Amino acid sequence: MEAPVITVENLSSRFEDRLVLNNISLTIPPGKISVILGKSGCGKTTLLKHILGLYPLQEGEIKIMGASMSTLDEPSQKDLMLRMGVLFQNGALLNSLTVFENVAVPLVQHTSLPEELIEELVCLKLHLVGLDHAMHLYPPQLSGGMRKRAALARAIALDPPLLFCDEPSAGLDPVTMASLDNLIQMLNTQLEMTVVLVTHEVPSIRRLADFVVFLDEGKVLFQGTLTEALSSELPPIREFFYPPSPGE
Amino acid sequence: MMKKRGQPFQAPSRFSFELVDETLFLKHDLNLATVEQHLSKLTSLVQKYRRKRLVVNLKEVERLDSAGAISLQYLHEIAAKRGIQLTLVEIPNHLRKSVETFLLPEIRKQPPPETPSSMEKLAHASYQLFVVNIVEFIYLMADLFYWFVVDLFQRKAHRKGEFVLQAELIGINALPIIILISFLIGSVLALQSAQQLRLFGANIYIADLVVIALVREMGPLLTAIMVAGRSGSSIASEIATMVISEEVDALKTMALHPLRYIVVPKMHAAMVMLPILTMFANVFGILGGLVIAYLYLDLVPNIFLSRMIDVLYFRDILTGILKSLVFAGGIVITSSYLGFRARGGPEGVGRTTTQAVVVSIFLVILADSILGLIFY
Numbered sequence: 001m002e003a004p005v006i007t008v009e010n011l012s013s014r015f016e017d018r019l020v021l022n023n024i025s026l027t028i029p030p031g032k033i034s035v036i037l038g039k040s041g042c043g044k045t046t047l048l049k050h051i052l053g054l055y056p057l058q059e060g061e062i063k064i065m066g067a068s069m070s071t072l073d074e075p076s077q078k079d080l081m082l083r084m085g086v087l088f089q090n091g092a093l094l095n096s097l098t099v100f101e102n103v104a105v106p107l108v109q110h111t112s113l114p115e116e117l118i119e120e121l122v123c124l125k126l127h128l129v130g131l132d133h134a135m136h137l138y139p140p141q142l143s144g145g146m147r148k149r150a151a152l153a154r155a156i157a158l159d160p161p162l163l164f165c166d167e168p169s170a171g172l173d174p175v176t177m178a179s180l181d182n183l184i185q186m187l188n189t190q191l192e193m194t195v196v197l198v199t200h201e202v203p204s205i206r207r208l209a210d211f212v213v214f215l216d217e218g219k220v221l222f223q224g225t226l227t228e229a230l231s232s233e234l235p236p237i238r239e240f241f242y243p244p245s246p247g248e
Numbered sequence: 249m250m251k252k253r254g255q256p257f258q259a260p261s262r263f264s265f266e267l268v269d270e271t272l273f274l275k276h277d278l279n280l281a282t283v284e285q286h287l288s289k290l291t292s293l294v295q296k297y298r299r300k301r302l303v304v305n306l307k308e309v310e311r312l313d314s315a316g317a318i319s320l321q322y323l324h325e326i327a328a329k330r331g332i333q334l335t336l337v338e339i340p341n342h343l344r345k346s347v348e349t350f351l352l353p354e355i356r357k358q359p360p361p362e363t364p365s366s367m368e369k370l371a372h373a374s375y376q377l378f379v380v381n382i383v384e385f386i387y388l389m390a391d392l393f394y395w396f397v398v399d400l401f402q403r404k405a406h407r408k409g410e411f412v413l414q415a416e417l418i419g420i421n422a423l424p425i426i427i428l429i430s431f432l433i434g435s436v437l438a439l440q441s442a443q444q445l446r447l448f449g450a451n452i453y454i455a456d457l458v459v460i461a462l463v464r465e466m467g468p469l470l471t472a473i474m475v476a477g478r479s480g481s482s483i484a485s486e487i488a489t490m491v492i493s494e495e496v497d498a499l500k501t502m503a504l505h506p507l508r509y510i511v512v513p514k515m516h517a518a519m520v521m522l523p524i525l526t527m528f529a530n531v532f533g534i535l536g537g538l539v540i541a542y543l544y545l546d547l548v549p550n551i552f553l554s555r556m557i558d559v560l561y562f563r564d565i566l567t568g569i570l571k572s573l574v575f576a577g578g579i580v581i582t583s584s585y586l587g588f589r590a591r592g593g594p595e596g597v598g599r600t601t602t603q604a605v606v607v608s609i610f611l612v613i614l615a616d617s618i619l620g621l622i623f624y
Contacts, residue, residue, distance in 0.1 A: 095594070111280065121315060124317075136360045190346050191313055191314070191346070
């Protein structure tokens with residue numbers, strides 16, 4: 001069995017007096033699409049931000065590709081960050097730059113490629129997310145779905161082996177949601193990217209997930225394959241995948 | 249440039265190439281890291297290549313990412329410019345999908361949309377300013393004036409305690425800075441005049457100068473400028489944030505008039521608090537002048553005050569108050585007008601706030617000039 005790409009051990013996280021993550025341990029397998037799911041407020045985004053190093057570790061340890069972020073020196077941390085792409089919940093595009101410039105930022109800042117090649121790479125990424133026509137627009141001029149696709153193009157600008165997506169399909173219509181899912185799947189199969197999704201959109205989970213981590217009230221309730229999750233008898237998981245209809 | 253640091257998370261990338269006759273053999277990884285290192289060598293190879301046909305053999309390529317694929321396209325373009333026919337052969341099965349995905353023909357940066365000429369921009373800006381903005385501004389002013397009067401008698405239209413809250417924000421919280429600034433301005437005014445007046449032995453006239461300048465002009469103007477900077481910006485940013493976060497739309501869908509609900513309490517509060525702040529500014533400005541007159545011109549406070557009573561007419565105080573009422577209206581109307589026009593996310597809020605301060609101060613000074621001419 002291949003070594004996990006992410007290992008979380010005994011992680012706990014508090015906001016003031018509230019325990020958001022309670023001694024959780026999990027592993028994310030390489031080359032697969034893993035989904036961290038659970039009800040709103042169960043600690044999914046907090047876990048993601050800890051993995052990304054955006055929240056400092058309070059208790060426990062997180063290893064990404066075998067390296068513990070907290071023990072790395074600054075240049076190594078930067079190198080590790082360059083090997084991860086992140087699609088934030090609201091896109092987090094830089095409003096003062098056009099879509100094209102947004103996608104070009106990581107390439108211009110972190111590579112020494114010639115300008116023409118960067119231009120072609122940006123056009124390719126925008127073509128992949130279906131935004132060729134919007135490259136000169138500014139983020140406030142984009143719809144919610146376009147903003148997420150532009151943010152995805154920026155997240156994959158450096159072809160990172162590890163891609164994190166925080167609620168990629170939240171608030172999108174089913175057609176846009178499906179096309180975004182297809183794109184994530186393509187990145188996983190074509191580029192062998194390990195994808196970590198944080199979501200509670202069941203249609204997306206059913207379409208994409210190879211591996212599932214289910215959080216409930218700050219604890220890992222389940223981790224395993226999607227098939228195992230779908231056949232789980234644990235009440236919170238059953239309720240999640242098979243919600244009772246209003247009459248029940 | 250990404251450097252290798254030998255960390256465990258870095259899968260080492262290796263790449264080599266070899267030109268045999270008309271065939272260029274690429275080996276191992278063709279990805280961002282190797283492209284960065286070897287692209288210049290490959291480019292130079294193609295540029296120096298003398299034959300008309302170049303076959304790129306990918307048989308031994310193990311990994312190919314988008315940067316690798318685009319670099320092949322880049323080499324293809326360089327070859328085409330030199331009249332060399334470049335073809336890719338023996339693409340391994342596991343790379344076929346990547347090649348199909350990334351080697352798309354004719355993906356080009358689209359030309360930016362045509363920007364209008366300077367004359368077109370000028371005409372558009374003039375139309376926006378003199379037709380659209382002024383008309384909208386007048387509408388908002390009329391609407392606000394209507395609800396301002398109506399809501400004096402219908403307090404139920406607002407949140408309970410809103411007037412007091414706004415009075416505190418616009419008035420009471422601004423008091424310390426207004427007292428300090430007006431005291432300093434009064435002192436400076438007196439100090440600059442003291443030198444000249446002493447030369448003519450006209451020390452006593454310092455009271456005339458300070459009192460009339462402050463009560464008729466400086467007091468209301470200074471207070472209004474400070475309120476424009478402090479509360480005008482706050483009103484504009486609050487309303488702009490509400491517009492951007494759709495709170496204003498939410499109010500409309502709840503059948504609430506945004507202007508009435510958000511702006512009218514601020515207008516009531518500003519109309520009450522600005523004259524009060526102006527009175528404070530006058531008193532502390534005069535106090536500043538009195539202190540300087542006593543310290544530098546040996547003018548005892550009693551004489552200063554009796555001279556002040558002689559020269560200060562009730563009409564002057566009334567003029568100052570009237571001015572402050574006009575300024576209060578101008579600041580609230582301008583800030584809320586700009587706030588309601590905010591577009592474009594958080595950046596729009598910042599832009600609106602800056603505009604509100606600049607336009608409010610400009611309008612305050614413009615109104616002061618007009619009123620100064622009227623009441624001269």
